[in-house]
Amino acid sequence: MSTALPRRALIAPSVLSADFLRLGEEIREVEDGGADLLHVDVMDGHFVPNLTFGPPVIAKIREASRVPLDVHLMIEEPERWISRYVEAGAAWLTVHVETSPHLHRTLQQIREAGAQPGVVLNPSTSPETLDWVLEDCHHVLVMSVNPGFGGQRFIPSALRKVEAIADRIARRGLDVAIEIDGGIGPDTIRSAWDAGATVFVAGNAIFGAPDRKARIAALRSLLT
Numbered sequence: 001m002s003t004a005l006p007r008r009a010l011i012a013p014s015v016l017s018a019d020f021l022r023l024g025e026e027i028r029e030v031e032d033g034g035a036d037l038l039h040v041d042v043m044d045g046h047f048v049p050n051l052t053f054g055p056p057v058i059a060k061i062r063e064a065s066r067v068p069l070d071v072h073l074m075i076e077e078p079e080r081w082i083s084r085y086v087e088a089g090a091a092w093l094t095v096h097v098e099t100s101p102h103l104h105r106t107l108q109q110i111r112e113a114g115a116q117p118g119v120v121l122n123p124s125t126s127p128e129t130l131d132w133v134l135e136d137c138h139h140v141l142v143m144s145v146n147p148g149f150g151g152q153r154f155i156p157s158a159l160r161k162v163e164a165i166a167d168r169i170a171r172r173g174l175d176v177a178i179e180i181d182g183g184i185g186p187d188t189i190r191s192a193w194d195a196g197a198t199v200f201v202a203g204n205a206i207f208g209a210p211d212r213k214a215r216i217a218a219l220r221s222l223l224t
């Protein structure tokens with residue numbers, strides 16, 4: 001008989017899809033609706049073809065929120081910005097393997113700054129890129145769309161990648177969470193859970209729903 005504890009799913013609404021003019025109210029609504037984390041997408045207009053916000057806005061989001069901030073850095077040279085984002089309020093801080101030639105050092109930097117370090121892989125990036133840093137990760141984020149925009153269609157090959165990473169984590173006996181980001185909603189969340197993901201970012205599927213609480217409950221109900 002398995003003695004494994006039941007897996008718990010974490011739902012992380014992505015504020016990229018929120019109404020920025022009403023950000024405080026939007027955050028309260030998803031928190032009251034059962035969000036476990038708030039996913040915050042930082043884009044620099046270089047690594048990805050879009051621009052969002054930086055540390056001052058994140059510090060304000062921190063003031064307006066009760067749940068931990070899961071900050072996803074889609075920026076070049078992320079190592080230059082680690083302390084600024086942790087000071088602004090990032091509890092989880094995730095850097096792209098594609099932006100980080102000294103990934104091992106960058107992950108230590110995040111941990112020393114006081115946040116939970118994570119690595120994110122673009123859809124075309126192999127899970128083998130994690131092999132020498134998996135022990136240093138609190139979480140791994142698998143992109144299931146090309147980063148830069150909300151509301152895109154889920155890329156199914158992400159599921160095989162989640163499985164491959166889950167297998168590596170299990171074989172090494174590690175406790176690393178697998179997060180998935182992009183196109184997650186009622187039609188895709190269950191397959192990601194079955195592949196081994198436990199942290200689900202959802203922008204459009206939550207903020208685009210008229211009743212965010214009902215949508216979060218519906219997503220969670222698909223995982224039981």
Ligand code: DX5
Pocket residue numbers: 014015016017039041072145146147148149150151152181182183184201202203204205
């Ligand atoms: C895309 C971002 C995502 C985005 C997801 O670059 O990393 O976090 O907000 O949005 P949906 O859930 O709408 O695909």
Ligand code: ZN
Pocket residue numbers: 014039040041072181201
């Ligand atoms: Zn993201």
